[in-house]
Amino acid sequence: MEFAEFFEQTAPRLVRLCFLTTLDREAAADAAQEALGRAWRDWPRVGADSSDPAAWTRTVALNLCRNRWRRLASQARLAPRAYTIDGRSDELPDIDLQRALRRLPVRQREAVVLHYWADLGVEACATAMGVTPGAVKQHLSRARQRLAAELGEPSLELEVESP
């Protein structure tokens, strides 16, 4: 796969993933831009036939998102800050969901987003998060309880994650 094609397929979803895990548009754009820059730098390896560039980039992006409070500049930044963002952050929908996600610990939020939004199984979540599948299940279980309480959706508590 050419990098350009990979970028077109990956970038929009990566920005969304980063936003849902950070709830910060600028941090999301910054992390996505940087992760894609790193994928491009190592494209001969990352984009090789035997590899999964989307998973690799997702993991890098999640790491960057997790450390968003540290300035990305303190790491070896590979790409200029070339993202642009319009100024509508106050107008995002579903305040209740935003609040509920914000109240989740970062790891629980990551697990929820990867599993329920990105449709990853527990194993894939574990790979992306760099933790064991058991830890993912635990994060999901606790996150469901919190979300059920916050969002008033008891059905969340009954959900059983797929492997």
Place this chain on the structure above:
Amino acid sequence: MNDLRERLDRLADAAAEGVEVTRPDLLRAQRPRWRSGPALLAATAVVVIAAATAVLVARDDGDDDVAVGGGSDDGDGSAGQGNDAVVAVTYGEASLSTEPPDLELRFLDADGSVVAERSWSEVAQATEAVPGEAVVMGGLVQRVPAGELSLEATLWQAGETMTCTQPFTAAGGDRLILRLQLGSAGGGNCAQVESVEDWVANRSGPTGVDYIGLTHAEAEDLARTARLTTRVVGADGMDLVVTMDLRPDRLNLMLFDGVVVAAQLDGEPALPAGQSTLAVDVEPVGGAFVEGFDVTLQFHSGDNLVSERTWSQSVSATGTTAAAGDVDPYYTHVLREPVPAGTVRLVTIVRIGLSPEGPHCETTVDIPQGDVARVTLLFEPDERDACASVAAANAEADELLGMPRGLPAPGFVGLTEDEAMDEAVARGWTVRVLARDGEGDARTDDYQPERVNLVLEDGRVTAAARS
């Protein structure tokens, strides 16, 4: 569960709208030319003052509409692009509950043409608790073209109509407050004219200066990360009624046109009159810092050495000394040095371990009274000559990194210069090229939100921002 997925989808889609990331292969590559090898760094590191005089007070929130009361800028288009002033009208005192006056306002230009018609009801927000009464939590903001103008106010009160006119002069970028005295014992003037700078004078503390220029939301976010709470004590020329309790972790914000113009912690002394702040941080361009690195900072005003600091001492003084080998504080620390308003010359001398000190690099920064200017020190290996040349150009740090400061300008990156020109014209913006293939063009520091600044590489835009 599908419901959760759909809600996540909707939220993510909304957040991603308006966000554009750029294909890295279309950007100017900024790969580190070396890794953090201490020996190599020690041999080659040269500090480059890539100064950034981002006088934050001048920042805009990106919203060209008026910021108060949900009203919109109903000007007739006569407001000149890039040459506007912002005026806030106040009437009476901010109060928790008052009967809204029937007050109409017209802004007129020198020819008597109406620039905008506004009503005080736009800022008087109805209260559910007391029908017929309203809360006033800020002045009425109007963007006006620069020039000779006047405010015409008409008040209907107790069956009488009172009208007065207050002339005023606004230069481009001015921020003025017109304090209406109509119907009060105002001494004859229709309104008192005051600058925002006078309104907020001595109302910022050393902590608060970092917040100046941020939007309210940005300031709240930043405060949250610093474990501070915030409250608004002044809005658009109007001082609000607040409690007098003392909470050292509370930041008092003053806003004008949606942007923080002063901020001060409860109980924190204000910055002395006549002083400003130069905030300095460090950022490596091509690598990382190493143990033993240090830089001396000398702050000069005229021929006087105002103060001298070393970076390591400044970092240590914060009490955030990291474990051995962890250089994070070196990156995250911001040194805030009180300096006299006016032109400040910053000289830096880098040292690494016992190696000879590096060249003395310097740059000058103009800081208005009470403002904060920011300088980012960039560390560029292998380019000893860059020190003098960059300092002389006084280039902004972000421009050197290929990203001009300012408001977002989506849709420009990747365009050719001609395409960018066409796009700018279509949006009613002017264009300024900040840098072409790594060479900075001459520039001024004036602030024009209707101008897009471009960085070009190989004929294509690699970065764009409005400022």
